[in-house]
Structure formats: C-alpha cells, structure tokens
Amino acid sequence: MVGRKVIAFFIAALLAQAASAVIEVTVTRSTEAKQPIAVVPFGWQHGGEPQSVDIAAIVRDDLARTGLFEPIPFDSLPGRPHRYDQINFKDWRLLGPGSLVIGNITPSLTAEGGFVVEFELYDVLRQRRVIGYQLTASAQAMRRVAHQIADYIHEQLTGNPGAFDTRVAYVTEQRGADGSARYRLSIADVDGHNEQVILDSSRPIMSPSWSPDGTRLAYVSFESERPHVYMQTVATGDRERITDFPGINGAPAFSPDGDRLAMTLSKDGNPEIYIMDLRNRRLRRMTNDPAIDTEPAWSPDGRFLAFTSDRGGRPQIYRVAADRGGQAERITFEGSYNARPVFSPDGKKLALVHGGGGRYRIGLLDLENGALQVLTDSSLDESPSFAPNGGMILYATREGAGSVLSAVSPDGRMRQRLAVRTGGVREPAWSPFRN
C-alpha cells in the first residue's frame, strides 16, 4: 500500500513538471534533397539590343553543378518578376523553393559603355530580401558577372564562398592524321567557356601550377628535348625558362607566398625535392634519399612540403618542414600506392591518388586522424586539384581511350564531369580565387 502511494505521488510530481514546460519536439526524419531555388530570367531595361549572354541561365547552371541546389526550369516558373513589387509570394511558396533570384540588366550610361547588372536574392517563406548587389562590366565580361552573382548566392545560402568565378588550367593532347602529337596548355572558366590556349607545342607539356595571385603559371615543357620548368604570365604570354639542369626538371609548385617554387630536380643524379627562391634563383635541397622523391605540394601555411617517395619500397606520401628540409615523416600508411598529394585550402586534408586492386582512384586523407577515404570509383584517376573554396576536387580520369576532367565533392557523394573538351584532357589545375 505504501508502494502504491509513493508511485502515485511520483506520477503527480512528474505531471506537474510536464505541465509547466514548453512543448518540445524532436525531429529526426528528413528527406535528403537538393535545395529548390528559383532563378528568374533577368529583365532587360531601357530598350536597345538585349544581351546575348543569358545571365540567369549561367547562374542557374552554376548552382545546379554544385549538386546542392535544384533550380526550377525556366518554363515551370509561375511568373517572371524583375522587381520586388512584381513578386506574388503565394505562387512561389506553393511551388516550393525557399529562395528566389531576380535581376535586371541596364546599359551603362558611362563613357566606357557596358552594362549594369542588378540582382536580388529573396527568402520566399519569410517574404523578404536577403541580399542585393549591382555589378557593372563590359559586354565581354558578362559571363564573369554571372559567375560572380552565383558566388554571392552560394556564399549566402551555404556559408562558403562560391568558386564559380575561377578558372582551370589543363593540358590537351591531340594526334594528327599523320600520328604527330600536339600538346596545348589551356585555361578556361570552370564551366568550360572562354577557353584560351596559352602554349602550343609538338612536345609534351606537364604539371601546370598556378601562382597564388592567379597571374602566372609554372609548368614543365619538353620543347627543348629535355624537361624544363617554365613560368608564363597568363595575361601577356611572356614566358621564361626557370631551370636548365641536367636530368629531370619537373613538378613545379608555387609556395603560398608566391616567392618560391618547389620542384623535382635530378641534377645530382637522383630525383630530389628542391625549393628555388624566385627572387634570386637560389636552390635549396629539401630531400636526400637514394629513392625517387617527387611531386612536392605546399601546405597552405607554407610550413610543410608533402611529396611522393618510394623510399619505403612503394610510393607513399611523406612530408618535410619547408624551412629546413631534412628528416621526412611518412604520412600515408593505407594501401601500397599513394601519390600526387595536394593540400585542401584549410590544410586539414590531403587529396591524393590512391592505388589498389589495379585501380588508381582519388583519395582524401584526414591529416588529423589519419583516416583515408576513397572518393571515386573509376579505374584510373590522376592529378587531383582543390577548388579554392575546398568544395570540389578536380581530377583527370580515364574515359574510353581518352581522358576527361571530373570533379568530386570532398565527401565523395557528388561527382560531375566538367564540360571542357573531351579527347585527351589531363593535368588539371584549379586556379585560386580571382581578384
């Protein structure tokens, strides 16, 4: 009887407590889905010839390519508002997108000509403006303006800056009817447009590396029979041979401050990692091992160089302190082949080529806990390169007889082909953010 009384009291106490608390709900189930967004074709104001570049379509495609957004097709839009007072929020709410992008293009009234592009991002559910900007540029720069708008939207909706207004350097190889090869080093926007050949050669070109300010490219060219490192200013085409050592001169990599170039040289008989100070061309040797040491990569803070070495019998990644070289520390232990390292922009991870089971796939090494995650499922991937926002990893992959550029998200869940030309595209290098 006493027991029953105690229980009754206990329940009453619990009820009293529950009655005074607010309603608390825990939500656990969800549908994983791309976030619906509406981008409305921009309005063309004040007469004149309409723009040939469809800015809204570029913004829409940029956002779609991330795999994070699901833009609504233009012909499914419930309206074509260009201004706030033209938005009927009820229609948009029913359609489902949480965000809406509208904009206007006006001919610029300044002497330079060009256009003024305005855009606004709206929160459909709260019915209010989130951001709005106005960009002025020449007619030739309209694609770039569109990419910049996509960058603004991406940053607002995800918290990470977009990398749409960036470029990719890559090497193409084409065989003529007579079997002769043509090698081209090219630069294009990340959506594949505005391709620009910056070097055309009958001999191989390899390992393009961007300077941190995005104005120069270092690369290896075999144009003088032997591989040498060259440096070329993108805007002017001015180029200069940086190395003239016997043996291998290869794998250049700009330091984060842009003053130095790490590279592989075999001038002393065996491939070793060196750092060249570009201001006085002085060399410092960073490794000293009878094995092959190559493919140096700088950590974003400039403190370390990661590189590939087969000193342990199989290619693995090692690192040395960039200020003094010397004793190298091995950092990959999983599998019998890890090569071509590149640091993520936050310096916490290392993308690499992971070999195993006869396949060479892109892997991501967590430098904090040593875990290696294989991101791709192809047979022969090479040359990983991070987007400057760290959101994607670009790489070349075998497809049929040729090679194409692909990109994968750092969690391996999103993969996409890059729309640059097909055939033999290799050695991609994603540019830094543009200024």
Place this chain on the structure above:
Amino acid sequence: MGGDSVLERVMPVVLALLLHAVVGTVLVFRLGDAPAPSSPPGPQVEPVEAVVVDESRITEELERLRTQDEEQRRKDRERIEQLEREADSAQRRRTEEERRLTELERLRRERQREYMAAERERERNEAERLAELTRQSAAEARRIEALEKEKTALATQRSEEQQQLARLEQQRREEAEQKRRLEEQARVAREEQQRAEDARRKAEAERQQAEAERRRIEAEKKKAEAERKRIEAEKKKAEAERQRIEAEKKKAEAERQRIEAEKKKAEAERKRIEELRRREAERALQEQIALDSALLDEERRSLLEAGRIEYIAQIKDKIERNWLRPPGTASGLKCVVRVSQLPGGDVVEVDIQTGSGNVAFDRSVEEAVLRSSPLPVPKDPSLFDRNIVITFEPEA
C-alpha cells in the same frame, strides 16, 4: 716558366745569329771581290770601318756558341716531350669521362623506356580489367534486379501470411472465449448439484439422529420407571443424599457465580478488542477512499498527457514531411530552434537557439518549419503554447 727565362734561352741564339751576320758582313766587305749589289742610286752609304778578326778565334767562338745552342735545343726537346706526354694522358682521361657520360645517358633513356613500357602495360591491363568490371557489374545488376523481384514477391507473400495469421489469431481468441464461458457454466452447475446433495445428506443424518433419540428416550422412560421404584425404595437414603446434594448445590451455585463473573470480564475484554479492530478497519477504509480519489485525478491527467503526446507527434510529423536536408550534410549535426506561433498555428518566427555550424543545414531547418505553417493545433486548447522548442537531429 716565365717570359724572362724564355728570353734568357732565346738570347744566346739571337746573339749567335747576330754575330754570324756581323762576321759575314765583315767577311763580305773584307773579301769584297764579288760585285756590289746593284742598288738604285741613292744617298751615299757611309763606309763601314773594317776590323780584321782572327779567324781561329771566330771558329772557336762559333764552336762554343754551337755547343751552347745544341745543349739548349736538347733541353727544349726534352721539355716538349714531357708536355706532350702530359697532354696525352689528359686526352685519355677525357675520352674515358665522355664514355661514362654516354653510358649514364644510355641508362637513363633505358629507364625511361622501361617506365613508359610498364605504364603502357598497366594502362592496357587497366582497360581490360575495366571491361571485365563493366561485364560483371551488368551481370550483377541483372542479378540484383532478379533478387529485387523475388524480394517483392516474398514481401507480398509475407504480408498475406501475416493477414492470414491475424485472422487465425482472432478466431483462436474467440474460440478460447467460448470455451471459457462453457467451462464456467459447467462449474456453476456442478457446485449447485453439490450443494443439493449436501443438504439431502444432512437431512437424512438428522432424521436418523432423531429416531435414535426417540428410541433412547423410550428406553430411558422404562429405565426411569424402574429407577423411580428403586428411588421410592431408597427414599430415605435418597433424602439423606438430597440433603447432602443440597449442600453440594449451594457450593456449586457459588462456583457458578464466580464463573459467571469471570465470563463477564472476558466478554468486556473481547468487546474492547473488537472495537479497536473496527476502528482500524474504518481508518483503512478512509485511506482507501482517499487513494481512490487520487487515482481518479491521475487518470484525468493521463488523458491530458496523451493529448500532449499526440499534439507533439502531429507537429513532428508535419515538419518531417517538409524537411529537405541538403545533400551531404553529415549525420551528427544538430540544430535547436524556438518557434513562435499564433493560436491558429501560424508560424510567426523561427529563431535558431543552437546552430549546427552548417549554414545550409540550419537554413533547411528554418525552411522546414516555415513550410509547415500553420502547425497542427492541439485537441485540448489548454495544451497550446505560443512557443515551441524543436530539436532537429537527423537519425543516422
């Protein structure tokens, strides 16, 4: 060797030549039979004053100079030979060096050729393996499809079996109930019969007992008559006995009174205990009543709590249907929001109290709540609250 020593070595030769020239000239002039060379008319040449020199001294001098000269030439020759030997040896070393360089270059090219061949072989193997993989994956896909179909068929069959089982279960329950009812009726009937039998047996026993009593009384009467006669005969003896008994009687009466008093006392005690027991029972009853009333209250509260649980489930359900979580947002993210609503359930605002750190994830949470506006309203209006706290924590 410096220039000075060269000069030193050359000087005696020059001097010797000069001396020859001088001597020759002197001889020419002295022996001057030969016609003088024709020279174009020009300024008059100053004649050289000739000096006669002893021929033997000249020969002696010339011999000395020649010996000296030859000695010098021999030394020079030796020195040149020495230099040539040295040059020869240097040349041999150079040739050797070049041969080694060529060999190194050849080795390097060989290594590169081997590397390229290995690379081509690896790529060819890769392509073959890829083709094999493609074939395998197609076969796998077909197998998976067949398995899927089989799975669907099995699922349908299982669902039918479950329905069948449910029906059988229901039937079984009904049969059990029926059986229990029948058994109950049988049991009641058996008890009834037992009671009747018991009563009959008891009546018979009483009748037999009464008959025995009657016979006993009859015998007693006869025996009493004999006894009366015997008592009559023994009257005197009896009178005496009667007096004795009278005395005994008085004594017994006293005893009886004493016992009576004892009895009364015991009865009082019993009554007191009875009263105590009654009071205790009454108190227990009061307690039981109080408890029952508390339990009634509790039941009402339980109903309210059930309504609350239902209300929470309705909110949860609606928001979950509207939550589109961004692709790739890792499990382990958690976002707590405070939602303000109007009495009809219209959401006024969503405020993030504890964000997940992932902007896209937190946005999707806000949108899920806003899309779910108006939120469900509770059946019992007392459960409504303007503020709700919602925790978004995707299950793994």
